[in-house]
Amino acid sequence: MSKIAVLGAGSWGTALSIVLADNGHDVRLWTHNEVQEENINETHKNEKYLEIMIPEKIIAYSNMKEAISNTDAIVLVVPTKAIREVCQELNSIMTHKPILIHASKGIEPNTFKRVSEMIAEEMNLYSYEDIVVLSGPSHAEEVAMRQPTTVTVASLTSDYAKHAQDLFFNESFRVYTSDDLLGIELGGALKNIIALGAGISDGLGYGDNAKAALITRGLAEITRLGTSLGANPLSFLGLPGVGDLIVTCTSVHSRNWRAGNLLGKGFKLNEVLEQMEMVVEGVRTAKAAYKFAEKEDVDMPITNGIYHVLFHDKQPKEVVEQLMNRTKKEELDDIYHMFKQE
Incomplete structure (x- = not known):
């Protein structure tokens, strides 16, 4: 079996560690917090993030070099805002080249870089073609409880995608492969x-x-941006596209849904983030996607409205009214445009 370091001991990193440990791998779970390291190793719990026992074969580390x-x-399973910092530290200590898989979802504001692009920029040993992404409808709470889950791993190098598939695949965690790294990453980021x-x-x-309309039209604008950048439109109909979109929009496990729910009830963004106590990736991604859509001249009215709720104190009901009163359109024309093959 393989020796695997999972960098990031939040809920998702912990859940993926459990999958890998169940498959018999030697798993090292890295955290930047020494207290968290001690608690995991002594109690085999990570109670801030998941209420479940962690297999004893998972060993926590706060020293990255040892991990x-x-x-x-x-x-790599850290928030997108920490990707560059963690990769810079990783780059400074790397003496060999293991397969590199990331399971983070987001887009960097200002640069509009996806996670794989940020990793490739910061890591000397890895090119964009070396990186694998894991994404799909996968709440950490359910994965940790070994409930049936399906995800996709994508890489431009098919052997790396198949290797990642082999590492994670088991009876409760089914893994598909794809070569559309761009589409898989965008679907996972924009659905938030x-x-x-x-x-x-x-x-x-x-x-x-209202929710069904929001999900459907949300998928339309995600696909518009993705295809304008060269992604395969069919990727957005798969697990990391519509699958992840459905589960994140309809479950109380979703941090992004919970944050939005508080915003809808009248809380301000700073109040919401204080209550959440965990990273809400959709907030940062909304800023990036709004500017990205402007740059690419792609129509993303829902993203536009949410951006203004988050960062310009626009009232949610006002955004809904504007969305409902937009210029009349033919739905199939929009769909034909999205799936038009160049």
């Missing part, structure tokens, strides 16, 4: 914005009709 020593694979919108809708007291 990655002689590893066959590194799984729409999940904020779904939470806002519920917070306002709207029903299932």
Whole structure:
């Protein structure tokens, strides 16, 4: 079996560590927090993030060099705002080249870089073609409880994607492969914005009709941006696209839905983030996607509205009214445009 370092001991990093440990791998779970390291190793729990026992074979480390020593694979699961800092530290201590898989979802504001692009920029040993992304509808709480889950791993190098598939695949965690790294990353990042919108809708007291419309039209604008950048439109109909969008927009496990729900109930963004106590990736991604859409001249009205709720104190009901009163359109024309093959 393989020696694997999982960098990031939040809920998702912990859940993926459990999958790998169940598969018999030697798993080192890295955290920057020494107290968290001690608690995990002494109690085999990570109670701030998951209420579940962690297999004893998972060993926590706060020393990154020790965590990655002689590893066959590194799984990067830190918030997108920490990707560059962690990769810079990793780059300074790397003496070998294990397969590198990331499971983070987001876009960097200002640069509009995806996680794989940030990693490739910061790591001397890795090019963009070396990196694997893992994404799909996968709440950490359910994965940790070994409930049936399906995800996709994508890389431009098919052997790396298949290797990652082999590491994670088991009876409760089914893994598909893809070569559309761009589409898989964009789907995983942009769905968090729409999940904020779904939470806002519920917070306002709207029903299932509104949420279904939001999810469907949200998928349309995610696909518009993705295809304009060269992604395969069919990727957005897969697990990291519509699958992840559905689960993130409809579950109370979703941080982004919970944050949106509080916004819909009238809380300000700073109040919401204080209550959440964990990273809400959709907030940062909304800023990046709003500017990215402007740059690419792509119509993303839902993202636009959520951006103004988050950063310009626009009232959610006002955004809903504007969305409902937009210029009349033919739905199939929009769909044909999205799936038009160049």
